[in-house]
Amino acid sequence: MATAISSPAQVLLSGNEAIARGALENGIRVATGYPGTPSTEILESLARYDSEHYVSWSPNEKVALDVGVGAAVAGSRALVTMKHVGLNVAADTLMSVAYTGVRAALVIVVADDPGVHSSQNEQDTRMYARFAELPLLEPSDSQEAKDFFQLACEISERFDTAVLLRSTTRLSHSKGMVTLGTIQPSRAKEYEKNLNKFVLVPSNARVRHEKVVERTGLLREFAETTELNRWEKGSSEIGVITSGVCYQYVKEILPDASVFKIGLMNPLPIHRLRNFAASVDRLLVVEELEPVIEEQLKANGIQAEGKEYFTRLGEFSPERVRAGFQKAGVLPMPKAPETAGAAAAVKENLFRPPALCPGCPHTVPYLVLKKLNALVAGDIGCYTLAVYEPLAAIDTTLAMGCSIGMAVGLQKGGDGTRPVVATIGDSTFFHSGIPPLIDALYNNVKITVVILDNQTTAMTGGQEHAGTGKNLRGETARTVDIATLCKALGAGFVEVVDPYDVSAVFRTLKSAIQYDGVSVVITNRPCVVSPATIRTTPYAVTAKECNACQMCMNLGCPAIIWTEEMHEGQHKVTIDPVACMGCAVCGLLCQTNAIIPLAADPARRTV
Amino acid sequence: MEPNGTQNVLIVGVGGQGVILASDILGVVCMNRGYQVKKSEVHGMAKRGGVVYSHVRYGAQVLSPTIEPGTSDVLLAFEPAEALRWSKYVKPGGTIIVNSRKRIPPAACQDRRMDAPTRYPQGIEQALRGQVGDVRQFDAEELAVEIGDHRMCNTVLLGALSSVCEFELQDWLGAIAASVKPKTVERNQKAFLAGRNAQFAAMRDSLPSEKCEMSRSVTCLDAPEIAIHDSWCKGCEICVVVCPQACLKMNERNRAEVVKAEACIRCMLCEWMCPDLAVRVQ
Structure with a gap:
C-alpha cells in the first residue's frame, strides 16, 4: 500500500483504502465486486491484507451482488463494491434483496462519479436508495469512510437490510488521516433455512413488501436519533444542509453558518430537519447532482433553496460552492476578474485528451476498421479512446457490453452499405458480452465481433479476470479461453490475430466482414503497461529519409510527434525514445523505411 | 509559507x-x-x-x-x-x-494543411x-x-x-x-x-547581496563539518560513492578524506551508510 505510518495508529489512507480497512475491522468474510473507477482500489487494498477473508473479482456487478447476498444469507458479513453504473447491472438483485433482507451484514459500496471523470454518465446513487428503500450512508472523508462502515454493519443487522455506502470520486481518491482500530476475525453464523424470507414467490413477496414498509418506518425513527446526522450550531442567519465531501467545502467557505450534516441519507430525519429549518432565517441545501434532499424537504413543506444556486451538473469544488453562495447573496460577489492573467496572455490552452498508450495493441485494429469504412459499435474500456482523432474509428459507446447487441440493431436497422463491427475488450466481454453474442449467433446476424483481448482489465489499472489465469490475490486460477468459448457457442468464423501484424489484421478483418453470419476476430497481444511493462528497443526516425507522409501519425501514438523540420509543407516526425515501447507498428507503416530500431545504428539517432 | x-x-x-x-x-x-x-x-x-x-x-x-x-x-x-x-x-x-x-501530445500534431504549426502554446x-x-x-x-x-x-x-x-x-x-x-x-x-x-x-x-529572505532554507548551505574517525575507517569507499556532492575522496592510504567540506549539503548519507560508524556530520 502506498501509505506510511506516522504513529502505530494513524495512517494516510484514500477513501477506498479506508473502506477496505473498515471491512477488515468489522469482520467481513466475503468481499467481491467488479473493477470500476473510482471504486476499484477497495478490493485491491483488501486483497493486500494477509487475512483469511474471501476476496474476489466477479465477472460483473450482478454476479458480485449475488455472491454477497449468498454470503449474507449464509450468515457471514459481506461487502460488494462497484461504480455507480455497475449498480444498474446489479439492480435486478438489489431491488429484490431489499425485500428479503439478510442474516448478516451486507454492505454495498457504490462509488459515484460526479463530473464524469471516468464514466459514461453521472447518475446519483441516492436515487437508487430511495427507489429500493434501502438505507444509504454518506461519509465525508477517509476517517468517516472507515467509521461509517461499522455503522453500516450495525444498521444492516439491526434492521435486517442491505445497506448502501455511497462514495464519490473525490472521497474515493482523496487521502486523509485515519486512526486505525483492530482487525476483527470473521465469523459465520449457523445456517437456518427460512423459505418465507428468502424464496420470493409471489405469496412471500407480498408479505416481504409489508416488511419493507415497516422497516422504513423504523429507519425513519432511527434517523431522528442517530449520530450519523449532526447538527452543528452556528449563526442563525444561514443554515446549510449538506452531506458527503460537500460538507467539507461548506465548512471551509462558511465557517460560521449553522450546518446540518447528513450521514444517513435515506431515510432523512425530517423532524430534525424541520427543527433545524425553524432555527435559521434562511435554509440552503448544498448537494452534488440531484436535488434528493431538497425535494424531500419541499415535499414535507419545509422551505429550502438549493438547485437555483448549486447546479445539478458536474462535480462540486470549494470554488463552485463559493460561487453558489455568492449567487445566493450569502457572500459578496467577487470583484471583476483581472484580465492580465496568464491564461489570457496565451490565447488557448493545450488540448491534451487521454490517448491510447504507445505500443497499445488496440491501435492497429481500429486503424484497419477505419480503412475498411466499418460502422463500429464500441464498448467500455481503454479502446474507447480510439474515438479521438486521428483514429476516430468508433461510432457508438454506450454502456458495458452494449457493443454486440447494438451491432445487431445497427445491422438489422441500417441501410446495409457499411460492414457492421462490434469491438469489445476481454474483461467487458466476460462482464456482459456473452449473452449478446449468443443473440447474434442465435439469430444469425451478419456482424463482425472483434474481441480486443489484452489479457487484463486495463482501463481501471490492470485487474485480473476470468481470462487471465490469476485471481484477485494473484494466485493461479482457471482460465476461460475466449476462442474456445466462441466456438462452443457455435460461431463458424473464429480467428485469432496478432494486432501488431498490420497486414494480418487487415486480411483477417477483410475476410471477417465478408463472412455470411457472425464472424469473431480475437486480437491477442497483452496490454503493454499492465500487469507488466512490455518494452523492447525503442524506434527512431532518420530525419533525412522521412518524407513527412504522415502515415505513422495516423496511429495517434503519443510517442510520435512533429519536428519543426518540414518537407513540402508537412512536418517531419520524431519518436520520443523514452515513451516508445518498441512495438514496431510505425516502422511497418513507414513507406520510406525511415523508422528503424534506435540501437541498430546509433549514428543515425535523431535524438 | x-x-x-x-x-x-x-x-x-x-x-x-x-x-x-x-x-x-x-x-x-x-x-x-x-x-x-x-x-x-x-x-x-x-x-x-x-x-x-x-x-x-x-x-x-x-x-x-x-x-x-x-x-x-x-x-x-x-x-x-x-x-x-x-x-x-x-x-x-x-x-x-x-x-x-x-x-x-498527438492532438497538437493534427493540422495537415500546408505549413500548419504544431499547436503548442x-x-x-x-x-x-x-x-x-x-x-x-x-x-x-x-x-x-x-x-x-x-x-x-x-x-x-x-x-x-x-x-x-x-x-x-x-x-x-x-x-x-x-x-x-x-x-x-x-x-x-x-x-x-x-x-x-x-x-x-x-x-x-x-x-540581492544586502538581503537574504530565504534564511531558513539557506541554512542548509552553511558548510557543516564532516569528521572521519581515521582509525575506524577500513576504506570500503561507500561514503565516497554515495556523496552526491563529491565532498569525500579516498586518500593515498585508502582512507576516506574530506576534500570539499563547503559543498556538503548535510544529506547525511555518508554518516548513515558507513558500516563502521566512522563518519560524523555536524
Whole structure:
C-alpha cells in the first residue's frame, strides 16, 4: 500500500483504502465486486491484507451482488463494491434483496462519479436508495469512510437490510488521516433455512413488501436519533444542509453558518430537519447532482433553496460552492476578474485528451476498421479512446457490453452499405458480452465481433479476470479461453490475430466482414503497461529519409510527434525514445523505411 | 509559507510522469511533521497521457481536499503547458516551479494543411511571470538523465519543491525511503538532492547581496563539518560513492578524506551508510 505510518495508529489512507480497512475491522468474510473507477482500489487494498477473508473479482456487478447476498444469507458479513453504473447491472438483485433482507451484514459500496471523470454518465446513487428503500450512508472523508462502515454493519443487522455506502470520486481518491482500530476475525453464523424470507414467490413477496414498509418506518425513527446526522450550531442567519465531501467545502467557505450534516441519507430525519429549518432565517441545501434532499424537504413543506444556486451538473469544488453562495447573496460577489492573467496572455490552452498508450495493441485494429469504412459499435474500456482523432474509428459507446447487441440493431436497422463491427475488450466481454453474442449467433446476424483481448482489465489499472489465469490475490486460477468459448457457442468464423501484424489484421478483418453470419476476430497481444511493462528497443526516425507522409501519425501514438523540420509543407516526425515501447507498428507503416530500431545504428539517432 | 493556516501545494503534469508518487511523498513528509494532511487526485481514464493533478493541503486542520483557485502557495508543474493550465490556482505572491521539458501530445500534431504549426502554446514562461513573480523554470529531465534514469524526473522536481518548503532535509529523505521501491531509494535520494541543490544554487545567484529572505532554507548551505574517525575507517569507499556532492575522496592510504567540506549539503548519507560508524556530520 502506498501509505506510511506516522504513529502505530494513524495512517494516510484514500477513501477506498479506508473502506477496505473498515471491512477488515468489522469482520467481513466475503468481499467481491467488479473493477470500476473510482471504486476499484477497495478490493485491491483488501486483497493486500494477509487475512483469511474471501476476496474476489466477479465477472460483473450482478454476479458480485449475488455472491454477497449468498454470503449474507449464509450468515457471514459481506461487502460488494462497484461504480455507480455497475449498480444498474446489479439492480435486478438489489431491488429484490431489499425485500428479503439478510442474516448478516451486507454492505454495498457504490462509488459515484460526479463530473464524469471516468464514466459514461453521472447518475446519483441516492436515487437508487430511495427507489429500493434501502438505507444509504454518506461519509465525508477517509476517517468517516472507515467509521461509517461499522455503522453500516450495525444498521444492516439491526434492521435486517442491505445497506448502501455511497462514495464519490473525490472521497474515493482523496487521502486523509485515519486512526486505525483492530482487525476483527470473521465469523459465520449457523445456517437456518427460512423459505418465507428468502424464496420470493409471489405469496412471500407480498408479505416481504409489508416488511419493507415497516422497516422504513423504523429507519425513519432511527434517523431522528442517530449520530450519523449532526447538527452543528452556528449563526442563525444561514443554515446549510449538506452531506458527503460537500460538507467539507461548506465548512471551509462558511465557517460560521449553522450546518446540518447528513450521514444517513435515506431515510432523512425530517423532524430534525424541520427543527433545524425553524432555527435559521434562511435554509440552503448544498448537494452534488440531484436535488434528493431538497425535494424531500419541499415535499414535507419545509422551505429550502438549493438547485437555483448549486447546479445539478458536474462535480462540486470549494470554488463552485463559493460561487453558489455568492449567487445566493450569502457572500459578496467577487470583484471583476483581472484580465492580465496568464491564461489570457496565451490565447488557448493545450488540448491534451487521454490517448491510447504507445505500443497499445488496440491501435492497429481500429486503424484497419477505419480503412475498411466499418460502422463500429464500441464498448467500455481503454479502446474507447480510439474515438479521438486521428483514429476516430468508433461510432457508438454506450454502456458495458452494449457493443454486440447494438451491432445487431445497427445491422438489422441500417441501410446495409457499411460492414457492421462490434469491438469489445476481454474483461467487458466476460462482464456482459456473452449473452449478446449468443443473440447474434442465435439469430444469425451478419456482424463482425472483434474481441480486443489484452489479457487484463486495463482501463481501471490492470485487474485480473476470468481470462487471465490469476485471481484477485494473484494466485493461479482457471482460465476461460475466449476462442474456445466462441466456438462452443457455435460461431463458424473464429480467428485469432496478432494486432501488431498490420497486414494480418487487415486480411483477417477483410475476410471477417465478408463472412455470411457472425464472424469473431480475437486480437491477442497483452496490454503493454499492465500487469507488466512490455518494452523492447525503442524506434527512431532518420530525419533525412522521412518524407513527412504522415502515415505513422495516423496511429495517434503519443510517442510520435512533429519536428519543426518540414518537407513540402508537412512536418517531419520524431519518436520520443523514452515513451516508445518498441512495438514496431510505425516502422511497418513507414513507406520510406525511415523508422528503424534506435540501437541498430546509433549514428543515425535523431535524438 | 505562512506558519498558520492551511498550506496548499498543487502538483500537475501528464499521465506517466509520476505526479501521484511525488504528492504521496509530500503527504508523508507533512504527516510525519505532525500536520493534518489531505490530498486529492483523479485516477482512471485521465492517466492515459492526459492531464494529471494532485492537490496537497496540510495544516493544523484541513477541510476541503481540493485547493481553491488563487490560493495555492506553490504550483509544481512537470510540464510547461500544464503550468499554464493550472497557473490560476496560484495565489498572489505564490511560487511556480516548472520543468522546462515539453510534452507535446498527438492532438497538437493534427493540422495537415500546408505549413500548419504544431499547436503548442508559445511564450509560456513570460505569461507565467506576468501573473506570478516567482517562477522557477529548469530542465528537470536533464538532471534526471545525468543521474542515469529519466524516470527520476519526479524526484528531481520534488527536490526543487523542497527548496521552498519549511521541512528539513531528513524529513524528505526519510519519506522517499519509505515510499519508493527499496532498490531505487538511493537513486531517488540522489535525484532529489540534484533538484534541491539546483534550486538553492539558482537562488544564491539571484539573491540581492544586502538581503537574504530565504534564511531558513539557506541554512542548509552553511558548510557543516564532516569528521572521519581515521582509525575506524577500513576504506570500503561507500561514503565516497554515495556523496552526491563529491565532498569525500579516498586518500593515498585508502582512507576516506574530506576534500570539499563547503559543498556538503548535510544529506547525511555518508554518516548513515558507513558500516563502521566512522563518519560524523555536524
